[in-house]
Amino acid sequence: MTSSTRRRFVQHSLAASAAMLAGLALHAPAWAANDNDTPIRIIVGYAPGGAADNLARLYAEQLRQDGHGTVLVENKPGASARLALDYVKRSKPDGKTIFVGPSPLFTIFPLTYKKLGYDADKDLVPAALLTDVPTVIAAGPQQPYKTLGEYVAWAKKNPQQASIGLATIGSAGHLGAVALGNDINVKITPAAYRGASPMLVDVISGNVSMGWDAVASMMQLYKGGKLRFLGVSGTKRAKALPEVPTAKEQGFGQFEYATSWYGAFVPGGTPPEVMARVEKMFIAASNNAATAAKLEGLGLEVVGKTGKEAQQRMLTERAAWKPIVEASGFVAED
Known part of the structure; x- marks a missing residue:
């Protein structure tokens, strides 16, 4: 093979390889090419x-x-x-x-x-x-109930005072309270607030009989003794609150899906x-x-x-x- 023939053979091989690679690129998923270039x-x-x-x-x-x-x-x-x-x-x-x-x-x-x-x-x-x-039902430390079961017994005796503070009407906490009230034949009145902070002020002071929100928004107040946790949502205890039973394990499944x-x-x-x-x-x-x-x-x-x-x-x-x-x-x- 002469040098000129050898050169033409190499050029032909390179061109064929390039064409094959181009064909493969056309059939690759759109996101595969330069995937990390698009944020x-x-x-x-x-x-x-x-x-x-x-x-x-x-x-x-x-x-x-x-x-x-x-x-x-x-x-x-x-x-x-x-x-x-x-x-x-x-x-x-x-x-x-x-x-x-x-x-x-x-x-x-x-x-x-x-x-x-x-x-x-x-x-x-x-x-x-x-x-x-995870979410939790909370009450002020001066309230006469320490568990959700005790709250229910109290609410049956004091139905006019049964209420729940909420940062969002239509939330899982609101609906859970509606279901709980229906099951115990007591209307638990929802009290709407513009955020968790003002709601928790009224829970701590006792202006509402209980409140509901994410565990994270109440943890510091709970650890400081300013709030009492009556029960957490879901089917298992929160990792951060192993000492607090779920509402469901206390016999109240209305907050099972409130997580x-x-x-x-x-x-x-x-x-x-x-x-x-x-x-x-x-x-x-x-x-x-x-x-x-x-x-x-x-x-x-x-x-x-x-x-x-x-x-x-x-x-x-x-x-x-x-x-x-x-x-x-x-x-x-x-």
């Missing part, structure tokens, strides 16, 4: 500094450390996080725009809002279940392989010991389960709340 955006429906924002930023940092490129957190507060949800549902289903938000948007809101503005089953779908948010949770959601129509990728990276982040410890420091309990498990939990909780919402007659206008 991941985690959309939060609340202002900076709150629990949802802090959770999102911890996950964003862990995703960056895990090699997923640039991960940004964008806050789009308003309409109880529905503005952020609407933004994500209209985003490209490529796994790059992810809504991180609380479960009531998908479990309670579809039952209570007259005009929801989204399909809770189709517009967004869960890619991963991230953390639980909300945070999930990572992607737009409907996201391809299965992209869903799997998002699910895998969020579960891996949840399983990081340092990140889990930081999340638990916020009063959250790390779960780190699949999107399928999140979907099943969502449907189960919605079905459990439906008859309670219907019995209450509560409708959220906005």
Whole structure:
């Protein structure tokens, strides 16, 4: 083979290889090429500094450390996080725009809002279940009851004084109190506040007979002896409160589903392989010991389960709340 023939052979081989590689690139998933060049955006429906924002930023940092490129957190507060949800549902289903938000948007809101503005089953779908948010029923330390059972006995004797302080009407705590009141034949009057702080002032002073909110928002007051915890939500005791029984183990299952949770959601129509990728990276982040410890420091309990498990939990909780919402007659206008 002459030198010129050899040169033509090498050039032909290189050209064929380039053509083959170009053909493979055309058939690769759209997100596979330069995947880390496009930032991941985690959309939060609340202002900076709150629990949802802090959770999102911890996950964003862990995703960056895990090699997923640039991960940004964008806050789009308003309409109880529905503005952020609407933004994500209209985003490209490529796994790059992810809504991180609380479960009531998908479990309670579809039952209570007259005009929801989204399909809770189709517009967004869960890619991963991230953390639980344990909640607790609390009372002032001067009250004559120390457990939920003692509260019920007291409420039956003092029905006009039975009340519950709430940061959000239509919340799981509100609905749980409605169910409890129906079961013991006592109307527990909801008292709405603009946030947990003013509500807790009235709980401590005894202006309302009990209050309900996340464990995290009341922990310091509880440890300081300014609040008494009557029972936690869910089916198991909170890791941070092993000494406080659940309402259910005291015989009151009305707050079983009052433990909300945070999930990572992607737009409907996201391809299965992209869903799997998002699910895998969020579960891996949840399983990081340092990140889990930081999340638990916020009063959250790390779960780190699949999107399928999140979907099943969502449907189960919605079905459990439906008859309670219907019995209450509560409708959220906005």
